[in-house]
Amino acid sequence: MITSLAKMIISSPLTTMAQSASTQVAVETTMKAIGRPGFILIDNNIDPDTKKYAVAKEFLYQATCLLLYMTLVVPLFKEGAFKIGPKLFKDHAADFAKFKSANDYYKYRKYADKPFESDRVVNNKIDRLFNADLRKELKTKENPNLYTRVKGTIEAGNILGSVLGLAILAPQVSHAIIHPCLRALGMEEKKSAKAKAKIDTKA
């Protein structure tokens, strides 16, 4: 069992996920969307109606964050950083030019992390996916060039996008989305004209 667990820990899909900040943040947000409402549900000190409302609100908030992050932040900042990289770091521009996109780099990195003899020397996919330079790196060198500056630039873009997207943009967007959704679900009532009038009088 321990051997299978150790194999799972060093598995290639998990390594790929753990290497990219965008995947990490997406998985972490998914965990939050499950964990936080889950813990509200099992809390016996909250009354059932409040519990339902809090669960729906928290889930909708995290779901909005995830959706916004995956559709807007990841493509924009990941690819944006990859495009800005060669202009910022002119001495590394040749490294950036070897890849078509940020995703192309991650594909290369996935193969570069695989064992040399068993997975790289004879692999037709490598021939199809990469240009001559990258093919040479993967197929002839046991420790291929990892192009750390390229990876670091993409990661920096991912982190910047994650922070701006999740900490600044998502709360604003979710604030606009959550209340109409909760009203549609029947969990929140629209303020009546009478209530509004009352507030106005007090103001």
Place this chain on the structure above:
Amino acid sequence: MNFTNRLGKICDALGTNPKATYPVMLIALVKGICRPTFTMMDKTEKPETKKYTALREGLTEFIAIPTYLVCGEVAARIAKKLKFKNVPPDVNTSLVKRASKNMMFIGVCTAALFIIPALCSVAIKPIMDKFMPQKPKNNKPQIDTNMANKITTLNKPDINSFADKSNPIKPIYNNRNIYSGMKVGGV
């Protein structure tokens, strides 16, 4: 050293040794500052509600920061104790390194799924009660029965109180029968 060189060094560090804890901690930090600020800027909410919500949001994120760090590092240290059988020592080292990074990621996910929500549900309420004691939720005014009795007694007209026993001179109204000729519905 100019800006580009500094940025290059940061990018190199992120490219060489990216840790799963970096982005999540940074997000939690910025969220811990921005979310309460946005809440306090909301003009539609009552000031008390705003303060309560802002404090709660801030606390959640500031509990999350050390939790991510501790969970990630603990998981990475567990992975460093792993030994892979039937592999040469250098391969074992690289596998342990990979396992350590992956375990850090698993640690962060575990923190987000279980540990942070659990810590928040345990720790936030006592902290909130300490900083912002809430008014009782029950809208019905709590009646102090003793006080209620006193009020009832005060409201009852005491006939005897009309006569001041300490005063030897009796008031005029005390000499006459005030109830004579009283009609139903008024004096």
